Amino acid sequence: MKSAGQSKFKSILAAGGFAVTAECGPPRGANAEIIHRKGELLKGCVDAVNVTDNQTAVVRMSSLAACLHLLELGIEPVMQMVTRDRNRIALQSDILGAYSLGIRNILCLSGDHQSLGSQPEASNVFDIDSLNLLHAVRVMRDEGKDMSGFALNSAPAMFIGAAANPFADPLAYRVVRLAKKISAGADFIQTQCVYNLPRFKEWMRLAREEGLTERVYIMAGITPLKSARMAQFMATKVAGMDVPEGVIKRLSGVTGPAALEEGLKIALETIAELRTIPGVRGIHIMAIEAEERVSELVQAAGLLPRPVK
Amino acid sequence: MIVAKQKPIAEIKEMLRPYQKVLILGCGTCVKTCFAGGEDEVATLGAALRLAFGREGRHIKTEELTVERQCEDAFIQEAVPAVARNEAVLSLACGAGVQAMARRFGKTILLPGVNTTFIGVLEKPGLFTEECSGCGDCELDTFGGICPVTRCSKRLMNGPCGGSKNGKCEVSPDIDCAWQLIIDRLTALGQQDNLKRYIPAKDWRPSLSGGPRRLLREDHVV
């Protein structure tokens, strides 16, 4: 297992590099092999891997456990924590446990409502929200205190992240929200996946104006599209997603491998654009259940090899 | 008001199965207003139950009575003779009323005929919506009169979440995103700066989370 040290992900960003992260969903079962397989696909092509926390309110292997499996492979995990299932006591407890096991990065989220998941009959928790969690982790790290003010015997020096959505309405309020998350404790931000570049650029411009890009590392989200149907689905059925007509059109009329090719092309064009935007410090690739595409994408984008600490 | 909804006939029938003589006891306050348990509903339910059992060849004897409020002993007292005449009481009051009855009538079978749901308002004729969850520490002044504890499905103090779509909550398109409402209202009030304020983690002690609550007004104890 990797020995305790600082977050490698943080070091790359602090040194001025353009970081690359990806996402990995734990299995719906106790089989560690599945996580190992996903890990092997991602190893070496990204700087850190986000591990989701019962994503879409469906029971999966815990984020904490899956992060540990990735650590064993020599991969740096970002442990996602949602406030839906655990109260402040359990969340703080897991942060201490995670840090003690070598986990150095946290992403704080509210989480999808359980009514949308596999066990809608469960009650939810939502004792605190994602901003309260950001704040709590920051205080634990910088002041060595838990939420009750108790002095911890050892402060977890976590690199703290939050999600942001430049594509939800209203645009101006989205920047206010970003500022709030940074003030609460966010060191890095991973955004919703970008297809609408003009809109994203506008959000970045407003963020720069507020001085926010000086205070936080912004990683733009990327999800390569596989087909026109996928693009349509995301455009209409997924909350807070902005997929312009032009993108859908490019994918209509091509199927199978040709559609995958086009999807990859769009992603590469987007990445190239993103790298020119001041304040964008990296990309976060969300290739849900398509981890094998990540290395292909990162390589074609000219982002290999990744820095080795 | 407290909003409740009558239980399905099938479920009530099951509860009444062991009994021959039943008092259907209504309440003239909250449940009357939401059409779950006032005099009219007591009469309708009485007829419905007699028909439902009757068509199986079973004739249940029902007595019908409605008191002003089932949550106050002074009013419940009026039901004493009727309760004595029957084997069980099917109460159409909210959960508080049923329990007030249980406090007074220690040896009476009490059956709940409605599902008590929420504290709400009549948004428009026929539509009742949940507004308050009794958190015990009201912060409606901060949020422009819209409660994020109750009306935000995730109880966010610093909302909205990423699931808000076209002003609707990710849970259902029938549910308005409370935070969209808060943003709109604060903006209309010229208080949008409230949105920049970080609201710390809520202290849930004054809510049910801290245990069932009591209110003692010494000035009213005689």
Place this chain on the structure above:
Amino acid sequence: MSSKFEPKIHVFYCVNAFAQGVFSPPDAENAAFVKSIKMPCSSMIKDVFILKAFECGSDGVVVIGCPSGKCKRVDGNMRAAKRVAWVQKLLDEIGLSGKRLVYTVGDETDAATTLLLKQLAELGPNPFKPVEQANPK
């Protein structure tokens, strides 16, 4: 069915639904319109009146209102129609079948009663047998 089933039907009608303010039962060989109750407005109908009709042994109930837009109290006929729909669902829950109850407007009464009789022929008599009901109040 052994003997010929003669359905007993209760009618609740709004006096304004008919020209002379009177409901005349249509010619029907196998129906006995046992009771016609007139109302100053169809909205006077209450859920419990319909259910009581069935408790008295009625096999079917007709509620008659004025055509849309013609209610003298503006929307009484709409309210009556909604109440009838509510009781139809309740009758299904009770196990009597909501098909024993119809709402109609004055002009369409003949068609509605024909339909009701057809449904009653399939459903048979009301399975509930009235019994002396003790109600001290």
